[in-house]
Amino acid sequence: MTDAEVRVVDADQPRSIDRSLVQVAVGVLMRGDDAFLLTSRPEGKAYAGFWEFPGGKLEAGETVEQALRRELQEEIGITIHDCTLWKTERIDYPHALVQLNFCKVTQWSGELQMLESQSFAWQQLPVAVKPVLPGTVPVLQWFAQERAFVGETHSV
Numbered sequence: 001m002t003d004a005e006v007r008v009v010d011a012d013q014p015r016s017i018d019r020s021l022v023q024v025a026v027g028v029l030m031r032g033d034d035a036f037l038l039t040s041r042p043e044g045k046a047y048a049g050f051w052e053f054p055g056g057k058l059e060a061g062e063t064v065e066q067a068l069r070r071e072l073q074e075e076i077g078i079t080i081h082d083c084t085l086w087k088t089e090r091i092d093y094p095h096a097l098v099q100l101n102f103c104k105v106t107q108w109s110g111e112l113q114m115l116e117s118q119s120f121a122w123q124q125l126p127v128a129v130k131p132v133l134p135g136t137v138p139v140l141q142w143f144a145q146e147r148a149f150v151g152e153t154h155s156v
């Protein structure tokens with residue numbers, strides 16, 4: 001998928017009126033053993049309970065890296081020391097039109113704290129937790145390509 005393409009999710013559901021593109025910084029935290037961190041979306045947000053990579057929307061004037069550093073401090077209590085933009089994708093959800101900027105993070109300080117009462121899980125392929133947020137599924141497929149993993153990346 002190129003930047004110009006948009007993946008439409010839940011196409012049968014009504015759309016919010018505001019369709020301006022919302023930039024989102026998403027952190028793909030990688031441990032030395034190649035496990036990656038997933039967190040569950042907190043109660044009260046769209047798709048609550050779905051598993052995703054931690055992150056959130058850019059505030060005015062922020063870069064992706066600045067937003068990711070702030071969001072991960074706010075949500076999981078760590079400070080990132082690197083941030084490499086890996087892939088981008090655009091998703092048309094009923095609640096918003098978003099551009100996800102996925103960044104790999106391999107170095108951080110601080111212990112994980114779930115500051116929004118989320119759950120967290122270090123995962124390998126195939127992912128054991130479910131359901132996975134639609135916008136997160138492509139990342140699992142990119143991992144599968146990188147790792148020459150064959151089979152279903154997650155359960156539905």
Ligand SMILES: Nc1nc2c([nH]c(=O)n2[C@@H]2O[C@H](COP(=O)(O)OP(=O)(O)OP(=O)(O)O)[C@@H](O)[C@H]2O)c(=O)[nH]1
Pocket residue numbers: 024025026045046047052053054055056057058091093096098100133134135136
């Ligand atoms: N953090 C995160 N968001 C994702 C992922 N995949 C995905 O489609 N999204 C979408 O990106 C948007 C991120 O918004 P958010 O609600 O998490 O951001 P936020 O923390 O700034 O929210 P807030 O406005 O409640 O403070 C949501 O529309 C969410 O559905 C993912 O892997 N991680």
